[in-house]
Amino acid sequence: MKELKYLNKYFKKYWLKLLLGVIITIIARIFSLVMPSYVKKSIEVIEDFSADQLLEQEARGLLLEYILIILATALLSGLFTFLMRQTIINVSRYIEYDLKNEVFDHYQYLNLNFYKKNRTGDLMNRISEDINQVRLYAGPAIMYGMNALTLFACLIPLMFIKAPTIALYTIAPFPILSFLIYNISKIIHKRSTKVQEFLSRLSTFTQESFSGVAVIKAYGLEPKIHDDVETLASEGKSKSVDLAKVDAWFFPLMILLIGVSNIFVIYIGGKQYMNGEIDSIGIIAEFILYVNMLTWPVAIVGWLTSIVQRAEASQKRINEFLKEEPEIRNEVDESTPIEGKIEFRNVSFTYEDTEITALKNLSFTVHPGETVAILGKTGSGKSTVLELIARLYDVSGGEILIDDVPIKNLNLFSLREAIGTVPQDAFLFSDSISNNIKFGKNNATDEEVVTVAKNAVVHENIIGFSKQYDTVLGERGITLSGGQKQRVSIARALLKDPRIYLFDDCLSAVDTETEEEILNNLKQASQNRTTLIVSHRVSSAKNADKILVLEDGQLIQQGTHEELNAIEGYYKELYLNQLSEKEN
Template structure:
């Protein structure tokens, strides 16, 4: 159970409720133990009447008294059982809530390489299915475990006090049960881990299939995907059946062993009563009730073992990710104001997952308030520059400085709060258009949202929708066209009103007229703000204060539009080609 030690901090946090729940559980079980002894006394009262040692009125009086005690104890036991569930089960829900938040918070702090190495379906399964399995350990397992321990602690001494020989025979099957549970639980642990791993695989497959449903339909891949899912389902069935077959041994074994105990009670108890070793046949009835009271707790031992093994397997999978440390850490606690000057000093950057060197010993400086455009072929390193400015990655060598300070020495929250980024692949949430834009500033008024939408040249499109700004988008903004998604993302960045704008080829899906309109609006909005524009179009770059041309991660040209257009090279060639295409 070493992996489950991670939950100790939550048990410590809710120790009072947990302690109260355990105390109530013990009280509830103690009240339930009253019934068998008073059943014995009731039978003795009847025996007393039959043997004429007491009168019928005395027998009736005793039976009435014992029945009231039995009913009262049962009601109190039921009340405390209710309170038990209200405390211990609630604690398990609190732990589930805290653990999900811990996992989610940790996910958010992990760097992008983590998400390149792990699939979304697996991440989702660990925060949902695995956490739910752990919750079962933090609630039901503790509750039923305490019940079982309490019954064993109270019943076994009580049985030996009342009839030692009968108790010994009655409890004889229990050691065999313990050995069987131990052997079976080891198998359950291995198979539970396989089941959880399969669920992650299934979540990943279905998530990718639903996200890429347009590609699946376009290529007519439905039969292939169905066949793959069928194979996956068969694998899941076989994996789950392997676990179910082992779990299926528990209850039949329990019932068998409890049945043997009942036979011992009747046979040994009957012999002792005949031989006069026990005074009343009521003791046999009492012991039968004791054995049947032990039936569920003994059966629960197997169920608890299964729960603990599943929780152990799930917590191990959760811990694997919780132990992954983010490489991008906030080293500065105090806020650091950002003005907007940017400098790259001999920066080399290699992607860890692919080992591709995106930038090779590049250096340049951007003054605060300048607009700089980056041009180059696909894979030349343009987007990598923006990622390093936002500190989504750290350099392999060299330094990135903001306002003369290395980015590692800036407060990470301050840095990213000062940046308005529009990625190449615009991401929109499954929410209203208004809320997607408001993501840039949650306190913005509706008028401000409309204003930035107009500047991003998307207001007219939004007004054409039936629900206008209240239009709810599909997952990842699938309701909108590529150009509309890009413009909504631009509006979001404009609403944030940051010190640094990062536009990563965010006008690639709009026509040239709309592009020109947006660029003119951006020129007004971005005055006194540092703006970095990545593009494949000269039209997006020609009005920039500086243009930097990249090739294979190195700077091959740098200057203004006029300067670069007057010399032979990549920029002039690109400009002439795009000019002729436009004409």
């Protein structure tokens, strides 16, 4: 249970509720122990009446008294059992809530490399299915475990006090039970881990299939995907059945051993009664009730073992990610204001997952309020420049300065708060269009939303929908076209009104006329704001204050449109090619 030690901090947090639950559990079990002794007394009353030692009226009075006591203690035991569930089970829900938040927060702080190495389905499974398994340990397992422990602690000594010989035979099967549980639980642990790992694979496959359903349909791959799912499901069935086969041994073994205990009670007790070693047959009835009271706690041992083993396997998977340290750390606690000057000094960067060197000794300076365009072939490092400015990655070599301060010496949240970014692959949430735009500024008014939508030239498209700005988008914004998604993403950045704009080829899916209109609006909206525009089109770059041309991560040209067009090179060639295409 070493992995489950991670939960100790939550148990300490809710120790008062847990302690109250333990006290209530003990009280509930003490009341439940009253009933068997009064059943014994009731039988003794009947025996005494049969032997003419009690009058009928006296016997009836005693029976009524004992029955009322049995009913009262049963009701009180039930009431405290209810309170026990309300305390301990509630604690498990609090722990589930805290753990899910902790895992989700940790996910958010991990760097992009983490998400390149791990699949979304696996991440989702660990925060849902795995945490649910842990919750069963933190609540029901503790509650039933404490219940069983209390019964054993109170009942077994009581049994030895009342009839040592019968008690000894009654608990004789328990060591055998312990041995079986120990061996079976090891098998359960291994098979539980395999089941949880499989569930992550299945979640990943189905999530990717649903996200890529358009591609699947376009290529007519539904039969193949169905076969793949069937193969996965068959594998999962096999693993789950293997686990169920082991689980299936528990309850039959428990019931068998409890049955053996009952036989011992009847046989040994009956023999002692006939030999005069016990003075009342009521003791046999009392012990049968004791054994049956132990049936559930003994049977639950198997279930508890299974739950603990599953929780151990799940918590181990959760801990694997919680132990992941974010590479991008906020080194400065106090906020740091951002004006917008950006300087790259011999910056080099290599992606960890692919080991591709995207930038090589890159140097340039962007002054506050300047608009700089970055052009180059695919894979030249354009997008990497923007990712480094937002500090989604840290440089492999060299240094980036913002307002003449090394980027690592800035408050990370202040830096990102000062940046409005529009990625090439615009991501929209399954929410209303209005809320997607407000993602950049939650407290924005409807008028502000409409204004930025007009600047992004997407307003006319939005009001064409039946619900206009209240239109709820499909997952990843599938309701909109590629160009519409890009323009909604631009509106989102404009609404934020940051100090630095980062546009990553965000006009690739719009026509040239719409592009020209958006660029003119952006020029007005981004006045006195530092703006970097990554593009494949000269039309997006020609009005910039400065143009940087990259090739294989190195700066090969820089200057204004007029300066670069006046000399032979990549920029002039690109301009003439695109001009020719436009004329044709």
